[in-house]
Amino acid sequence: MTLYNPPVSATPTTGLIQSVRTTLTVDTTTTSTSFVTLLTASITTIGSSWLLIMANFSTTDSSSNDSGNQFRITVGGTVYAYAGQPTSVGTVTAQVGARCIYTAALTANTYVVNLDWLTLDATNTISCRPATHAEGASLVIYEVTL
Amino acid sequence: MPLINPIGVASTNVLQTITSKVTANKSSTSTTFASVLTATITKVAGSNLLIWASWSFSFAYYGPIAFVRLVVNSAEVLRAGELWDQAQSGYFVYRATGLAAGARVVDLQWALAVKGDGTFRCRPATVPEGAAITVMEVSV
Numbered sequence: 001m002t003l004y005n006p007p008v009s010a011t012p013t014t015g016l017i018q019s020v021r022t023t024l025t026v027d028t029t030t031t032s033t034s035f036v037t038l039l040t041a042s043i044t045t046i047g048s049s050w051l052l053i054m055a056n057f058s059t060t061d062s063s064s065n066d067s068g069n070q071f072r073i074t075v076g077g078t079v080y081a082y083a084g085q086p087t088s089v090g091t092v093t094a095q096v097g098a099r100c101i102y103t104a105a106l107t108a109n110t111y112v113v114n115l116d117w118l119t120l121d122a123t124n125t126i127s128c129r130p131a132t133h134a135e136g137a138s139l140v141i142y143e144v145t146l
Numbered sequence: 147m148p149l150i151n152p153i154g155v156a157s158t159n160v161l162q163t164i165t166s167k168v169t170a171n172k173s174s175t176s177t178t179f180a181s182v183l184t185a186t187i188t189k190v191a192g193s194n195l196l197i198w199a200s201w202s203f204s205f206a207y208y209g210p211i212a213f214v215r216l217v218v219n220s221a222e223v224l225r226a227g228e229l230w231d232q233a234q235s236g237y238f239v240y241r242a243t244g245l246a247a248g249a250r251v252v253d254l255q256w257a258l259a260v261k262g263d264g265t266f267r268c269r270p271a272t273v274p275e276g277a278a279i280t281v282m283e284v285s286v
Contacts, residue, residue, distance in 0.1 A: 054237070067232075084202045084203075097202075098237045102165035
């Protein structure tokens, strides 16, 4: 009898438990000066685990008035990190930014991870247009127990 | 009886994870690299370190040129540039191999390019800025 790859546990219980990725696919804009969600992901954790979250974004501001934009990462409504992003000066050009954070220990639950954004100047429009321009945003999440 | 892959699920390949972040406002006018944030991990022989170091910094001056770098075990491994007065963000991802067992320090550092050209700022206590380091010790 040859035994190939005997039954294994379907879900690991230690170390790297799972990973989730979400990428913005549709063109999105905002003129909001309070945080609104750009990209969201959901993950159901096993309990006594942590999330390692990586967020990347490339966006363009409609103005080159040196006002600046802000991003943040939230998990279950808790803010874990902020990320600044400059507007351009002189010529409107795309800018990039990124943050990576490690959460506090989480109980078993389904958590919503959001990448939020705002403009610091209400007359400006921030655009993230992966469908039509060289812009985009993504969230990658690892759940780990150690 | 040939037995292929008899192990099933291996024991974990993540050995430990540590994290640290800046909590008090910090600033620097130095043109030589100075530490913003460190994380120390005590590792076993043969393991590797996966490192994520991220930041959102600003400058108290219009248009300075500045640098951020990642130092692992006293050696620079990555460097990035920063420009402008508005807050800017980014992160390093690095896999450190070949480090001996013992305590190893991961250091996120900053420096201005020109003396007197503004002030590098990280002010998580008062504005949306910050920095964090996460180090994962893995066996693979």
